[in-house]
Amino acid sequence: MTQDMNEQQPDDPERREFLAKAISVVAGGTIVSIPVGAGLATLVSPLRGEGQGGIKIRLTSVDDLPEDGSPKLYQVVAERSDAWTKYPAKPLGSVFLRKLEDGEVVAFNTSCPHAGCSVGFRSKEEGYYCPCHESKFLLDGSRGDVCVSPRGLDSLEVDKDRLKEGDVWVTFQNFAAGIEEKKAI
């Protein structure tokens, strides 16, 4: 993969302001009522389809995740530049992160596998919910008792080595909606 991917912390005021705006838009469009964070990737190439291996991005530190196993929402934002131009940052999607009892972290793409709506989180007991066609998903991402989605939520790869160092790096990727198979696009 030729993408040059690295993390950038939102240090400068302009960047912080952009992230705050982007996050409020996403939070306002879903039923999520949980804390929201963001990860920013810098791509030295055009934004590409995640089918080419996804975008590896640091979303947070392990310590930032709730100890009780509740998921936390992170927006994935990418900015790109080429030899002449730096383009504005653009939201690519979002991810639920959960820390398990054994310290492992699991990640789910919030895009519903049925038709791509944003899935929200209700509670640990009720799990995740997609309002578009009223589908439920359990806390582990599997299909709930009422669910028209052909598969459970799409898990994303979490870098185990970085996790040992206390950082949560995820390979963000989108998958084809409406089919049983989990197929990267």
Ligand code: FES
């Ligand atoms: S898009 Fe989620 S249930 Fe249809």
